[in-house]
Amino acid sequence: MTQWTVAGIVSRVAERVSTVGEDFADLVGRRSLMVDLVAADRLQDLFPPVEPSPEFAASLHRELMAAPLLVETDDPTTAANAGRRILYGVAAVGSLASAAVVAVIVFRSRPSWQRPAA
Amino acid sequence: MVDTDPDEVLALRARDNREVFGVLYERHLRRIYNYMYYRTGSAADAEDLTARTFFQALNNLHRYQVQGVPFSAWLYRIAHNLVANWHRDTSRHRTTSTDGLIEIPSEGDGPDHSATVAEERRELHAMLRRLPSDRQQLLILKFAEQMSNEEIAIIMGRSEGAIKALLHRTIKNLREEIMRAKREGP
Numbered sequence: 001m002t003q004w005t006v007a008g009i010v011s012r013v014a015e016r017v018s019t020v021g022e023d024f025a026d027l028v029g030r031r032s033l034m035v036d037l038v039a040a041d042r043l044q045d046l047f048p049p050v051e052p053s054p055e056f057a058a059s060l061h062r063e064l065m066a067a068p069l070l071v072e073t074d075d076p077t078t079a080a081n082a083g084r085r086i087l088y089g090v091a092a093v094g095s096l097a098s099a100a101v102v103a104v105i106v107f108r109s110r111p112s113w114q115r116p117a118a
Numbered sequence: 119m120v121d122t123d124p125d126e127v128l129a130l131r132a133r134d135n136r137e138v139f140g141v142l143y144e145r146h147l148r149r150i151y152n153y154m155y156y157r158t159g160s161a162a163d164a165e166d167l168t169a170r171t172f173f174q175a176l177n178n179l180h181r182y183q184v185q186g187v188p189f190s191a192w193l194y195r196i197a198h199n200l201v202a203n204w205h206r207d208t209s210r211h212r213t214t215s216t217d218g219l220i221e222i223p224s225e226g227d228g229p230d231h232s233a234t235v236a237e238e239r240r241e242l243h244a245m246l247r248r249l250p251s252d253r254q255q256l257l258i259l260k261f262a263e264q265m266s267n268e269e270i271a272i273i274m275g276r277s278e279g280a281i282k283a284l285l286h287r288t289i290k291n292l293r294e295e296i297m298r299a300k301r302e303g304p
Contacts, residue, residue: 043289046242047262052151056165064143064172065136 125189133179143172146190149263150197156258157201159243167204171197191272198255198273205251245295253288260285 123131125142132139150171154164174196182192246254252274259270267285271278 043257043261044264046239046246047152047156047258049148049262050152050155050161051148052165052168057147060147060165060169060172061140061143063169064176065140067173067176069177 126184129179129182129189130184139176139179142175142189146193147172149190150193152262153194153197153258154201156262157254158204159247163204167197167200170200174200187272188269191269194259194273202251241299242296245292245299248295249288249291253284253291256281256284256288 121141125145128138128142132142147168151164151168154167154171155161158164158167171193175193178196182189186192187195246257249257255274256270259265259273260267265273267278267281271281274281276284
């Protein structure tokens with residue numbers, strides 16, 4: 001490796017390091033809120049509490065008190081797992097089918113003298 | 119003394135007593151609305167999904183088991199499933215639903231600074247919206263609802279260690295995203 005090649009590599013690395021430094025300095029300067037919030041994990045400042053309007057709260061309360069009880073058949077907290085259960089079921093059936101096919105192939109590939117007499 | 123009873127006791131009594139459900143509603147309305155507001159970025163959608171959460175809770179109270187999860191966690195799970203479906207149904211509008219987010223102007227720094235703060239806040243919310251759904255949920259439960267990792271773990275059905283690790287990764291990614299946005303420029 002020549003002296004000029006080494007010098008070129010060092011130059012490129014130095015340029016890259018200085019660019020990153022400028023970016024970060026610029027970032028801190030121009031985007032102080034974002035950097036401060038995220039760097040200090042003070043992200044709660046990004047989510048000031050919001051409240052529903054009193055009209056909405058009162059209206060929903062009235063509707064809930066007056067609503068007829070509809071007993072749902074699907075548990076909303078487990079509905080998301082239903083698809084997974086179906087997937088597991090299909091996978092289990094597929095595994096059994098594969099095992100059966102392998103068993104048949106093995107049985108048929110045995111020499112005739114090993115097979116039970118017809 | 120209904121007002122001082124724990125949620126779990128009230129949840130059992132609320133199966134036969136709508137007034138008791140009203141007490142649970144009053145206790146949890148603000149937090150569920152807050153959660154929905156930051157998951158959707160829209161007051162109208164937050165109201166709609168909050169209402170649906172409480173109706174589903176009311177209609178499924180008979181399924182709630184005290185020995186399982188705390189009532190609040192059960193309620194948040196319902197809310198999460200509803201908002202996940204909502205995001206699926208409206209996915210093409212997801213990145214444009216940041217309108218209406220409340221801005222908190224900083225005090226005493228003048229209108230120019232307030233506008234900058236508001237703009238940065240909007241940008242950061244837009245970045246949050248681009249995160250995967252589970253990471254958005256995590257950040258909102260942690261920083262908007264101010265829950266402990268243990269509470270979040272129950273709601274999200276993961277271990278406390280997994281939540282801690284995911285939180286660390288998410289904040290790290292957010293920092294990288296800010297750097298990337300800066301490099302790419304306005």
